[in-house]
Every structure is written in structure tokens, then in C-alpha cells.
Amino acid sequence: MSDPMDPMTEIRASFFIECEELLEALQDGLTQLEEGGGDSETINVVFRAVHSIKGGAGAFGLEALVRFAHRYETVLDEVRSNRFSPDHEALKLFFQAADHLSDLVRACRDDQPLPEETSTALLDELDMLLGDTVEEEVAPQEFTPLGVSLELPDLDLPSDLPAIPAWQVRFKPAFELYETGNEPQMLLRNLCELGAAVVTCDTGALPGLVDLKPETPYLAWTIRLEAEVDEAEIRGIFEFVEGLCELEVSSFSPDASDTAPTAAPAAAPSSPVAEVIPLPPAPVATSDTAPSPTSDAATQRAGGLGIASAKSVVRVDLERIERLVNLVGELVINQAMLSQSLESAGLSPHSDAMNGLEEFQRLTRDIQDSVMMIRAQPVKSLFQRMSRIVREASAAVDKEVRLVTEGEATEVDKTVIERLADPLTHMIRNAVDHGLESAELRAAAGKPAEGQVRLTAAHRSGRVVIEVADDGGGINRPKVLEIAVAKGLVPGDVTLSDNEIDNLLFLPGFSTAGKVSNLSGRGVGMDVVKTSIQQLGGRISITSERNRGTTFTISLPLTLAVLDGMVVDVAGETLVLPLNVVVETLSLGRDDVQMLRPGAHVVRVRGGFVPIYDLGAMLGYRATRSDYSGCIVLLISLDDGSRAALVIDGIQDQRQVVIKGLDDSFYRAPGIAAATILGDGQIALILDPADIIAGAGPIRGPDRSLMEKRVEHG
Amino acid sequence: MKITVLAVDDSRTMRDMIRLALTPAGFSVHVAEDGVDGLEVLEGLEPDAIITDINMPRMDGFGFIDAVRSQEDHRATPILVLTTESAPELKMRARSAGATGWIVKPFDPAKLIKALQMVTG
Numbered sequence: 050m051s052d053p054m055d056p057m058t059e060i061r062a063s064f065f066i067e068c069e070e071l072l073e074a075l076q077d078g079l080t081q082l083e084e085g086g087g088d089s090e091t092i093n094v095v096f097r098a099v100h101s102i103k104g105g106a107g108a109f110g111l112e113a114l115v116r117f118a119h120r121y122e123t124v125l126d127e128v129r130s131n132r133f134s135p136d137h138e139a140l141k142l143f144f145q146a147a148d149h150l151s152d153l154v155r156a157c158r159d160d161q162p163l164p165e166e167t168s169t170a171l172l173d174e175l176d177m178l179l180g181d182t183v184e185e186e187v188a189p190q191e192f193t194p195l196g197v198s199l200e201l202p203d204l205d206l207p208s209d210l211p212a213i214p215a216w217q218v219r220f221k222p223a224f225e226l227y228e229t230g231n232e233p234q235m236l237l238r239n240l241c242e243l244g245a246a247v248v249t250c251d252t253g254a255l256p257g258l259v260d261l262k263p264e265t266p267y268l269a270w271t272i273r274l275e276a277e278v279d280e281a282e283i284r285g286i287f288e289f290v291e292g293l294c295e296l297e298v299s300s301f302s303p304d305a306s307d308t309a310p311t312a313a314p315a316a317a318p319s320s321p322v323a324e325v326i327p328l329p330p331a332p333v334a335t336s337d338t339a340p341s342p343t344s345d346a347a348t349q350r351a352g353g354l355g356i357a358s359a360k361s362v363v364r365v366d367l368e369r370i371e372r373l374v375n376l377v378g379e380l381v382i383n384q385a386m387l388s389q390s391l392e393s394a395g396l397s398p399h400s401d402a403m404n405g406l407e408e409f410q411r412l413t414r415d416i417q418d419s420v421m422m423i424r425a426q427p428v429k430s431l432f433q434r435m436s437r438i439v440r441e442a443s444a445a446v447d448k449e450v451r452l453v454t455e456g457e458a459t460e461v462d463k464t465v466i467e468r469l470a471d472p473l474t475h476m477i478r479n480a481v482d483h484g485l486e487s488a489e490l491r492a493a494a495g496k497p498a499e500g501q502v503r504l505t506a507a508h509r510s511g512r513v514v515i516e517v518a519d520d521g522g523g524i525n526r527p528k529v530l531e532i533a534v535a536k537g538l539v540p541g542d543v544t545l546s547d548n549e550i551d552n553l554l555f556l557p558g559f560s561t562a563g564k565v566s567n568l569s570g571r572g573v574g575m576d577v578v579k580t581s582i583q584q585l586g587g588r589i590s591i592t593s594e595r596n597r598g599t600t601f602t603i604s605l606p607l608t609l610a611v612l613d614g615m616v617v618d619v620a621g622e623t624l625v626l627p628l629n630v631v632v633e634t635l636s637l638g639r640d641d642v643q644m645l646r647p648g649a650h651v652v653r654v655r656g657g658f659v660p661i662y663d664l665g666a667m668l669g670y671r672a673t674r675s676d677y678s679g680c681i682v683l684l685i686s687l688d689d690g691s692r693a694a695l696v697i698d699g700i701q702d703q704r705q706v707v708i709k710g711l712d713d714s715f716y717r718a719p720g721i722a723a724a725t726i727l728g729d730g731q732i733a734l735i736l737d738p739a740d741i742i743a744g745a746g747p748i749r750g751p752d753r754s755l756m757e758k759r760v761e762h763g
Numbered sequence: 764m765k766i767t768v769l770a771v772d773d774s775r776t777m778r779d780m781i782r783l784a785l786t787p788a789g790f791s792v793h794v795a796e797d798g799v800d801g802l803e804v805l806e807g808l809e810p811d812a813i814i815t816d817i818n819m820p821r822m823d824g825f826g827f828i829d830a831v832r833s834q835e836d837h838r839a840t841p842i843l844v845l846t847t848e849s850a851p852e853l854k855m856r857a858r859s860a861g862a863t864g865w866i867v868k869p870f871d872p873a874k875l876i877k878a879l880q881m882v883t884g
Contacts, residue, residue, distance in 0.1 A: 056783050057783070059779075060776060060779045060780060060783060063775060063776060063779055064776035064779075067774065067775045067776050090820075093820070094820070096818075097773065097818050097819075097820065100818050100847065101773065101774040101776075101777075101818075103847060104774055104776075104777060104847050104868050104869070105774060105776040105777065107847065107868055107869035108776065108777070108780055108868065108869040108870075110869075225858075227839070228832075228861060229842075229858055229861050229862060229863050230832075230838075230839050230840055230841045230842055230861065230862075230863040230882070231841070231863050231864075231882070232839070232841075232882070232884065234884065235881060235882060235883070235884045236881075238884060239881050286881070288864070289863055289864035289865070289881075289882070292858075293858075
């Protein structure tokens with residue numbers, strides 16, 4: 050098993066991948082059943098998923114997994130055959146069993162110790178569920194390992210019989226034997242392989258040619274066999290035709306020879322057409338052509354697994370894809386450099402070279418998209434994991450919670466999905482624990498007892514937006530503010546907008562829970578969630594409405610590798626802004642800008658006011674300008690719907706840039722998301738506008754927040 | 764001469780296992796994912812034997828065996844049922860549909876090979 054080239058290892062790995070798919074199907078099916086949807090095929094799918102896991106597990110000798118899957122399957126079979134119809138509680142148990150099954154699968158995969166205790170507890174519950182509906186506790190006989198019941202001659206059993214025992218076998222096929230594709234000749238040949246045999250064919254029943262019905266069996270055979278075998282072995286050969294023929298096996302001894310069976314000679318003495326077929330006692334070369342597969346499997350692997358399959362899916366090592374992604378990244382940079390040098394060489398934009406370059410650019414982009422598509426995966430698996438979190442979390446705090454998911458097919462970069470699991474888990478736990486009220490409070494507010502957590506994913510303007518929304522009581526803002534002041538996170542006399550108060554939740558060291566509950570309050574706060582999201586190039590925002598609930602919105606880039614950027618000049622530095630936040634560019638006139646107070650300006654955009662942020666000053670490149678007239682500003686729109694005007698000195702270009710993460714040795718500079726290499730080989734920083742604005746925002750300077758408030762209302 | 768086998772099973776793992784067990788032993792293995800798929804693969808294929816699972820989506824093993832047996836070309840093709848079920852009534856059902864033999868999963872490769880050789884000669 051340790052040899053990576055061993056085909057069994059490969060199949061084992063493939064089995065666990067298949068298990069993941071089956072577990073997903075299982076979850077889906079159960080969810081459908083729970084929602085009242087689903088038909089008979091749904092329960093079939095659920096059943097088959099567990100059944101297939103059991104089947105594969107058996108093949109790899111994963112007994113604990115087989116045991117659990119088997120009992121689980123037994124219960125599901127009752128549902129499938131309409132002998133048991135699961136209620137809410139039963140479905141809950143089914144979900145738990147599914148969760149446990151996936152634990153077992155993973156434990157088996159990773160060679161971890163198995164959670165046997167949970168198995169036993171769950172199995173007991175499953176058994177209780179059925180109560181008396183299945184009287185006979187299904188005998189475990191169904192699972193004798195290697196359960197082929199063929200008895201084979203290679204057993205070499207010690208035998209009490211004389212040196213070479215002789216057997217007499219009488220065999221008369223019935224009509225059905227032929228119907229099932231069995232062939233007497235094969236059976237006889239197999240029998241003859243056991244030892245020295247003399248086969249006599251009894252043609253007594255054969256009618257005349259006129260009366261002969263070709264599909265009716267007329268023949269019977271008597272075989273005298275001298276072989277070191279026992280009766281079971283002989284009968285084993287006829288295992289498949291048991292009940293489809295008359296079969297007599299008796300020990301043949303010389304003194305019993307005349308009493309030995311056969312009604313045949315007596316029945317047809319007048320037809321001595323008996324035919325004696327001498328067959329060679331040795332096998333006709335079967336054992337030679339059938340080498341032990343275990344010894345040969347490894348050596349023949351190359352030819353072994355390459356047989357055409359109906360649908361072709363290639364499983365590729367992630368590392369190879371990473372390499373491809375990196376290479377494509379280099380290609381993009383290279384292409385940008387080439388295009389720059391061609392331009393600086395003074396080529397006409399209509400020259401062949403430039404036209405060719407344009408084509409090249411398009412192809413590069415296509416390649417890039419295709420490569421990214423390889424890495425993209427639907428968020429479904431992630432969402433399914435969350436449904437388990439909800440089940441466990443709601444059980445822990447004793448609340449009835451239902452998870453509603455939407456947009457499961459939304460595809461996101463694999464790495465993003467993997468790294469979203471932890472923050473999302475935390476948010477879901479938070480929603481269940483803190484977001485939703487207790488059943489009593491819900492009843493008092495006129496809400497259904499069952500709380501709801503919505504998890505949705507969607508593509509929105511080149512980003513993936515994931516929302517976690519609860520229909521709980523909303524954020525208790527006075528309390529949040531009180532805590533923040535008590536913890537010294539904000540000054541006591543601060544005046545904050547609702548949105549600003551909500552955002553206090555993201556401050557390090559903030560925790561609303563009065564006491565640490567056993568669920569979410571483990572010292573990991575929303576600040577950690579925010580940091581993980583930011584590390585993915587994403588942003589998180591929060592909206593809340595009293596008594597209606599709280600919604601966390603995560604906005605992520607589709608990919609971590611490239612970005613459509615706007616390359617700008619600020620105080621002699623070249624910077625890149627994500628293009629998707631830029632709504633429009635404006636050139637400021639004297640009358641466009643209004644000063645609220647020194648250092649706080651707004652720009653009038655079609656009747657509304659948008660706060661101005663001077664990038665050069667905010668990034669520390671130069672002092673704040675006193676006069677903005679004549680400046681270029683980028684009007685940007687953020688995920689929370691707010692807008693801002695960023696002052697820059699000039700726009701260089703719009704182009705795709707390859708994101709190069711900043712090394713960990715850099716401390717996290719506010720407002721800087723990553724870096725890139727431009728066409729001329731120059732390194733430019735990629736900005737995170739939302740972070741810049743948040744950094745300049747209200748929490749550090751309450752007066753600015755006042756300004757924003759006024760602007761919002763303006 | 765190579766023995767050609769069609770293996771029908773909805774589990775990829777099982778298909779791989781069967782292939783792994785049989786190919787080194789000189790069998791030529793074709794696979795299908797369920798009964799419907801199996802019938803499609805069977806077109807233009809003359810396997811010496813068929814191995815099929817019972818529990819499968821779209822068309823289960825019983826339906827598949829039945830459909831295979833109704834085709835003139837495959838009336839006598841040996842069909843081995845390879846499944847985790849071992850209930851006698853299911854065995855009888857498979858037999859009356861026309862199954863040649865019955866092997867319970869998990870299977871021992873050597874025994875599967877032996878069984879195939881027994882029914883194909």
C-alpha cells in the first residue's frame with residue numbers, strides 16, 4: 050500500500066475521491082428529502098451512495114466503514130421499500146449518520162483512529178428508529194469478507210479419503226440452465242480439470258430427428274472422476290446451476306459400482322449410443338494463462354488501467370496546474386513587455402506586428418481564462434460542509450436552525466474555496482450562536498421558531514460574492530458600542546453611524562458574547578475572519594437590521610492569479626487599482642470640489658457628493674493638496690455601495706496584471722493588496738481601495754465620519 | 764485468445780478494481796456505468812462474458828440482464844452478477860432474468876477470474 054505506483058494505492062485514492070462524490074450525493078438527497086421534495090429516485094440515490102461506499106470499503110477491507118455503512122444502508126433500505134417513512138427526527142439522524150460516514154471515510158483515508166464510540170451510539174439510534182419494523186436483525190452473513198462462494202480446487206485440503214478417491218457424478222441439465230447462459234460443456238470441462246475423468250453421455254432421452262426440439266435439453270451425463278477433491282468442490286463447479294439441473298454426487302467405490310446411481314442404463318438399454326469422451330486429466334491451460342493478479346498487477350499496471358472508459362476525466366496533480374498557472378502568468382507579463390517594447394520602437398498601431406500582437410493578446414487572455422477554469426470549482430462542496438456546521442452548531446446551542454443555500458454551482462478558484470472554509474465556518478457558527486435568537490425570543494417577535502441561515506454565492510461584476518445572512522435579531526448596536534468603549538477600542542464620546550458601529554465587530558479584541566459559549570467564542574473573532582478574507586484579496590462587509598437579521602457579505606476575486614487593473618501615476622509612483630471598482634474617471638474643475646473643513650473635501654457628481662481621498666497623501670508620498678482643481682479623480686464604488694473619489698496624477702493604462710503576493714517578511718501595509726510586474730519590468734503595488742478608505746475612515750477620526758454622514762445625506 | 768468482458772457497475776472504484784483484477788490476467792475489459800450505458804457499450808461489442816452490478820441508477824442489473832437476454836446475439840452470453848447483495852430472493856430474481864452466476868462483493872480477483880474461466884471455457 051505504501052508504494053505510490055501500486056495500482057491498488059491508486060484505486061484506493063480514487064475510491065476516496067469517489068466517496069467524496071457519493072457523500073455529496075448523499076447530502077443532496079437527504080436535503081431534498083428534508084425539504085419534502087424528492088421522489089422515489091431520491092431515496093434510491095441516497096441508498097446507492099451508502100451502498101457504493103460500503104461496496105468499495107469492503108474491497109479495501111475497511112471493516113469499520115463497512116459495518117457502519119451496512120447498518121445505515123439497512124435502515125435506508127427500509128425507507129426505500131416504503132416500510133418506514135422518516136419523520137423530522139429520523140432525517141436529523143440520517144444527516145448525523147451521513148456526517149459520521151464522511152468522518153469514517155476521511156479517517157480511513159488518512160489512517161486516523163476511527164471514532165468507534167460515535168459509530169456505536171449512532172448505530173444504536175438507527176436501530177431504535179426501526180424498532181420492530183425489521184424483526185430479523187439482518188444477519189452479518191452478508192458480509193463475509195471475500196464472499197465468493199465458489200469453492201475452488203486450489204484449496205489442497207487434507208483429506209481422509211484413500212489415495213485417489215473416485216467420484217461418480219450424474220448431471221442432467223434442465224431447460225432453464227441454457228436460458229441463463231450456462232453451458233454443460235463448460236461444466237464438464239471444469240469437472241474434468243479436477244482429475245482423471247471418464248465422461249459418459251446418456252442420449253437415451255434423445256428423440257428422433259423429426260421430434261427433436263432444438264431448445265430442449267435431452268442429454269444427461271455421468272462422470273467418473275478420480276481426483277483428490279471432496280464433494281463440496283465438485284458441487285462448487287455446479288454452483289451457478291444449482292436448481293437448474295439434476296445433480297447427484299456420490300463416492301465411487303469398486304464394490305458399490307454396480308449399485309451406483311444411474312437410472313439411465315436401465316431406462317435405455319436398447320439405445321447403446323453411449324458416447325465416451327476421453328478428456329485429458331490435466332487442465333487445458335487455464336492456470337497458466339491466469340497468473341496471480343496480485344503479483345502481476347503492479348508490473349502490468351501500464352497496460353492494465355489504460356482501457357477506454359465511456360467518459361474521460363483526467364485527474365491532475367494540483368502542482369502541475371499551479372505550474373501552468375504560473376507559466377501563464379509569466380506569459381502575460383512577457384506579452385506586456387513585448388507590446389511595450391514594440392510601441393517604444395515606434396511601430397505604427399496598424400503595422401502587421403501590432404496586429405499580430407493584438408491577436409497574441411487575445412489568445413493569451415483566452416489561455417488564461419481556460420487555465421483559471423481548470424482551477425475553478427463549484428462552491429457546493431464548501432456549502433455542504435457548512436450544512437453540517439449548522440447542524441452541529443444548532444444542536445450545541447439547542448436552537449432549531451435551517452440552512453438555506455443558493456448558487457451552489459457558482460465556481461470559484463479551488464484555493465479560494467479551501468481557504469474560505471475556516472472563515473465561513475466561523476461566520477456560520479456566529480450566525481447560529483449570536484445571530485439567531487432563542488426560540489422564546491423568536492416567538493415573542495412573531496417569528497417562526499426555526500431560525501434561518503442563508504448562504505448564497507453569486508458572480509457579480511467579476512467577483513464572487515458570498516453572503517451569510519441570518520434572520521435573527523440583528524446587531525444590538527448600543528451594546529456593541531458600549532463594549533467597544535469599555536474595551537477602549539473607541540473613545541467614549543464618539544458618535545458613529547449604524548454602519549460604523551456594525552464594523553466595530555471586525556476590530557481585533559472585540560467579542561460580543563457576554564460569556565464565552567462552547568460554540569463560537571473561542572477567542573477567534575471576526576477580525577480573524579476579516580484578515581483571512583483580506584488575504585484572499587477579498588473584502589467583508591456587514592449590514593444589519595433590528596429584528597430582521599444580519600448579513601455578512603464577502604466579496605472575492607474570481608482568481609488569485611490575475612487582475613484587470615488600471616495603472617495610474619501618483620506622486621511619481623506607478624500604482625495599480627483593480628479596474629472593477631472604478632466606475633468612472635473625472636477631471637476636476639474649480640467648481641466641482643467643495644470643502645467641508647480643511648482636509649475634508651467632497652466632489653459633486655451629478656447632484657450627489659462623494660468624499661475625496663488624496664491617494665498621494667494617504668499613502669504618504671506627499672502632503673495633502675490644498676487645491677484639487679485640474680486633478681484627475683477615479684470614482685470608485687465599493688461593495689457596501691459607498692462611493693469615493695481617489696485623486697491621482699494621471700492614468701497610464703488599463704491592463705491585466707499578474708498578482709504577485711508580497712512576501713511575508715513585509716508587514717501588512719494598509720491599503721496595499723499585492724504587487725505586480727509591469728511590462729517594462731518595473732514593480733508596481735496593487736492597491737486595495739476599500740482598505741485605503743477604511744484606513745482613513747471614521748474609526749480613527751470621528752470627525753471624518755461626521756463628514757461622510759453629511760455627505761451621505763447630501 | 765483474449766477473453767473480452769463487459770463490466771457494468773456504477774461505482775468507479777468497482778470498475779477500476781475489476782479492470783485491475785482482470786486485465787493482467789489477459790482479459791480485455793470494457794466498462795459501463797449503468798444498465799443503459801451497458802446496453803450502449805454492448806452495441807458493436809461481442810463480449811465473452813458480462814459482469815454486472817445490481818444496484819445502479821437509470822437501469823438496474825435485473826433490467827440490464829433482461830434486456831441483454833432479449834437480444835438474439837447475447838442470449839447465451841454468460842452474465843455474472845457481482846454485487847454486495849446475497850439475499851436468496853434477489854439471487855432468484857437475477858437468475859430468472861437470465862443471470863448465469865452470482866458473485867458477492869467484495870470479490871477475490873482470483874475467484875472472479877476462475878468464475879469467468881468457468882463460464883467462458
